[in-house]
Amino acid sequence: MKYYDKLIFELSKEGRRGYTLPENRLKQYSMEELPASLKREKELMLPEVSEFDVVRHYTNVSNKNFGVDTGFYPLGSCTMKYNPKLNEEMAALPAFTSLHPLQPEDTVQGALELYYRFAHALAEVSGLAEFTLNPFAGAHGELTGLMVMRQYHIQRGDLKRTKVIVPNSAHGTNPASAAVCGLEIVEVKSKENGRIDVEDLKPLLDDTIAGIMMTNPNTLGLFETEILEIAQLVHACGGLLYYDGANLNPLLGKCRPGDMGFDIMHINVHKTFSTPHGGGGPGSGPVGVAPALVDYLPNPHVKKRADGVFYVENGDKASGSVSGFLGNFGVMVRGYTYILSLGKENIKMVGPLATLNANYIKESLKEEYYLPIEDICKHEFVFDGLADKSTGVTTLDIAKRLLDYGYHAPTIYFPLLFHQSIMIEPTETESIETLDEFIHVMKVVAQEAKDDPESVRTAPHTTPVRRLDETTAAKHPILSYRDLLKEV
Amino acid sequence: MNYKYFPHTEADIEQMLQRIGVQSLDDLYAEIPASVVWKKEYALPSSMSELEIRNYFTELGKKNCPLTIFVGAGAYDHYAPSVIPQLISRSEFLTAYTPYQPEISQGTLQYIFEFQSMMSELTGLECTNASMYDGPTATAEAMFMAVASAKKKKKVLISETVNPNVMRVVRTYAFYHGITLETIAEKDGCTDKAEMERLLQAGEVAGVIAASPNKYGIIEDFTGFAEAVHAQKALFILNADPSTLAVLKSPAEWGADIACGDAQTLGMPLNFGGPYVGYLSCTKELVRKLPGRIVGATKDVDGKRAFVLTLQAREQHIRREKANSNICSNQSLMALYVTIYLSLMGKQGLREVNELSYSGAHYLYEQLLATGKFTPAFNKPFLKEFAVRTTLCPKTLQEKWKENGFFAGIEIADGVLLFSVTEKRTKEEIDRLVALIKEV
Structure with a gap:
């Protein structure tokens, strides 16, 4: 296919149009009446293009992208599972x-019922009392959950609790969310086996601790085996446990965060519940809480009366509001469709099959890639670069070379515990054939690193564009078409 | 266990377990403390077939009543061109992750660059990020930018005429971030400039937030605002409806440093409140305080023009314990929606959308006044939304309209109703809405 390199602005020709609107039958009321001082003066540079120009342009632009539908996407921590098409059909129903x-309220009972049922389905698989679906994304859920945590302490008059404990293996958003929420971050170390060091945790626990943020399985894909002791210790000091639901997928059917002692959690619906990532949103980051924290969930709440009627309520104990309305409703329709599709019979297989796939890849590649921690992993695991450290080929090179073979790269250089992290998460929707082909390619790349390192170091070779000059992009930002015009 | 989303056969599972060196799937969870292993069945519905799910949602949908919308208040019923859902459903866009591997993500990166370009055109401010969750959270993050820029000053002023939904979220974010938020009283439906100046004089102000059009639909005159704000070394933040910026003075023309708001007005379905898309634009001087993802143009090793996430050495990537924002995933696909919308409409289409909305809104306004049951709440210029005072019982009126398929006139204060008219409303619909008043 021909390489397409136009911006929509570059197709513009004065006088073309891509829309039709009804004729104005009320012309006697015209914007001309508005005072000139309120009107725009500066010229507006938007493209003038025909409808077909637009369709062909964005079709060509899409061809420069890689989605889950294109190929295997083993991006660790992102749970790039199949996004069912039925979800999209349901989310497009005009009745919603x-x-x-x-x-x-009496004209939106169906929508409120869906919100309520989805929230309760999430509570059931999480072992928590109640969920708000208002947060828009995972990080937004973290922030919301931390607001609930702070509100709990504040309303008890326990104002000293301004610190939150975060493991050094945590997702980068954890400390960022805590900082935005006005909390001070205290880091707890990991042990050799990748788990939180309980001995390092103990001295941190005092009456200034609001809580701890944990991911379980953690970012190495390892289950925190001492979770019950950790929960007991944190609760004993008066703190709460926050569960980062980014890694919930492997627990479906096996374990519930609420049963482990977590008080607050968020779920990434766009990970665990199969809704599309959309190139970076819209996601959905519902937050669930234990019974004692229900009143602190943000407004508005969707509730059900005894007679079965749904209604919206704003409580006065709530931690505030984090969204204009009730969150990304369209994403909820997709997530609930997925739950109804799988049903209780199949949803319990999600975790085990995701875990099976991850361990299968790990065991198949640990000769060629350095596995720092030998253990059964959950949905994902981390290699620390190639086993053979003599080639000079880095994790970045391997990632780029995989693009040539038609794969999306794994997550790289995260977690920060290792220098050359390669984090692989296959999800349960990939077949053994896909995994075998990927394993084969990973082995080929490892071999290339020995035989022809230059071809790996200069990869990719076959993608629409090759390695980019990111340094100049940052030093001399060109952020709009107007900026670009000034360059010429 | 053969479910259509799982490709595993029994034989596959056997073979894989063997490679791993365990006997059963349960063995993969052997390290989990026995007391927390879930052994029961989830209290969830049983698996449904596609046909059953379609029926289920059709029935659920019947419990909703789609109405003819004469309400805005933060979500506006604009026309959505048919090509947009088709294009954004392309799986290359829909099923991609954040563009971390630019070589195979030029599609996403390019449309974000186009989105940034178009939003910067509308706002007149040079820099726009890849999108925010919604208008209220975008405004809250604009407030954080102001405080981060001011270093030690932790007070922000917000006009009472900002939409209450925006206000609630901004207030929440301010509280947890340790920002003192003070409201500037309104006068005749507009931000009281004298009051703002008085609050600015008190010092310690990092930013001032106002809205255009405001919560009553009024197009406020911000002459002299930016000067007053800048004199105190604070930033002027304008929450603006981007659809109106084709015809109304842009945030940059008002001297704003940051523009923010909801781009739902750019042709996005109402969708019961989401997904929408927030936008955040600022001057070049502030770009390093701009949260979220930003796309820049660059070249690849062969000299081809290409796009890449840039200015990433900020926020949660480095100094994450001191982050001013935690946003990662935003509303990328909805940014694509807006980009395609603006491509189709162009400046002429956007102007016509505003003309039609203006005409319809002013026609309804006059028709309401002509009934003798309504009086102006304010005497100020408006575009597609306005407030009027009524002598009738608002509840009875709303009930009457609802019974006849209309959603109109939400009560924003005692006896004050807010109406909105977009290009989607016909003269017949407006006439019918007004005729129903006589039946009350």
Whole structure:
């Protein structure tokens, strides 16, 4: 296929149009009446293009992208599972898409019922009492959950608790969310076996601790085996346990965060519950809490009356509001469709099969790639670069070379515990054939690193563009078409 | 166990377990403390077939009543061109992750660059990020930018005429971030400039937030605002409806340093409140305080033009314990929606959308006044949304309209109703809405 290199602005020709609108039958009311001082003066440079220009342009632009539908996407911590098409069909139903968020409750009973049922389904698989679906993304859920944590302490008059403990293996958003929420971060170390060091944790626990943020399985894909002791210690000091649901997938059918002692958690619906990532959103980051924290969930709440009628309520103990309305409703429709599709019979297989796939890859590649921690992993695991450290080929090179073979790269240089992290998460929706082919390619790349390191170091070779000059991009930012025009 | 989303056969599972060196799937969870292993069945519905799910959602949908919308208040019923859902459903866009591997993500990176370009055109501010969750959170993050820029000053002023939904979220973010938020009282439906100046004089102000159009639909005159704000070394933040910026003075023309808001007005379905898309634009001077993802143009090793995430050495990547924002995933696909919308409409289409909305809104306004049951709440210029005072019982009116398939006139204060009219509303619909008043 021909390489396509146009921006939509570059197709523009004065006088072309891509829309039709009804004729104005009320012309006697014209914007001309508005005072000139309120009107725009500066010229507006938007493209002037035909409808077909637009369709062909964005079709060509899409061809320069790689999605889960294109090929295997073993991006660790991102749970790139299949995004079922039925989810999309249900989310597009006009009976839902045409609803205004402020419509009277009796005209949106179906939408409220869906919100309520999805929230309760999430509570069931999480072992928590209640969920809000209002947060828009995982990081937004973290922030919301931490607000609940702070509100709990504040309303008990326990104002000293301003610190939150975060493991050094945590997702980068954990400390960022805590900082935005006005909490001070205290880091707890990991042991040789990749788990939180309980001995390092103990001295940190005092009456200034609001809580701990944990991911379980952690970012190495390892289950925190001492979780019950950790929960007991944190609770004993008056703190709460926050569960980062980014890694919930392997626990489906096997274990519930609430049963492990977690008080607050978020779920990435766009990971565990199969909704598309959309190139970086819209996601959905529901937050669930233990019974004692229900009142602190943010407003508005969706509730059900005894007679089965759903309603929206704003409570006065709530931690505030984190969204204009009720969150990314369209994403909830997709997530609930997925739950209904799998049902209780199949949802319990998600975790075991995701874990099976991850361990299968790990065991198949540990000769060629350095596995720092030998253990059964959960949904993902981390290599620390090639086993053979003499080639000079880095994790970045391997990632780029995989693109040539038609794969998305794994997550690289995360977690920060190792220098050359390669984090692989296959998910349960990939077949043994796909995994075998990927394993084969990973072995080929490891061999290339020995035989022809230059071809790996200069990869990719076959992608629409090759390695980019990121340094100049940052030093001399060109952030718009207008900026670009100034360059010429 | 053969479910259509799982490709594993029994033989596959056997073979894989063997490679791993364990006997059963349960063995993969052997390290989990026995007391927390889930052995029960989830209290969830049983698996449903596609046909059953379609029926289920069709039935659930019947419990909703789609209405003819004459309400905005933060979510507006604009026309959505048919090509957009088709294009954004392309799986190359839909099923991609964040563009961390630019060589195979030029599609996402390029449309974000186009989105940034178009939003910067509308706002007049040079730099726009890849999108925010929604208008309220974008405004809250604009507030964080102001505080981060001011270093030690931790007070922000917000006009009482900002949409209450925005206000609630900003207030929440301010509280947890340790920002003192003070409201500037309104006067005749507009931000009281004298009051703002008085609060600015008190010092310690990092930023001032106002809205255009405001919560009453009024197009406020911000003449002299930026000067007053800048004189105190604070930043002027304008929450602006981007659809109106084709015709109304842009945030940059008002002297704003940051523009933010919801781009749902750019043709996005109402969707019961989401997904929408927030936007955040700022001057070049502030770009390093701009949160979230930003795409820049560059070249690849062969000299081809290409796009890449840039200015990443900020926020949660480095100094994450001191981050001013934690945003990662945003509303990328909805940014694509807006980009395609603006490509189709162009400046002429966007102007017509505003003309049609203006005409419809002013026609309804006059028709309401002509009934004798309504009086102006304010005497200020507006575009597609306005507030009027009524002598009738608002509940009875709303009930009447609802019974007849209309959602109109939400009550924002005692006896004050807010209406919105977009290009989607026809003269017949407006006439019918007004005729129903006589039946009350």
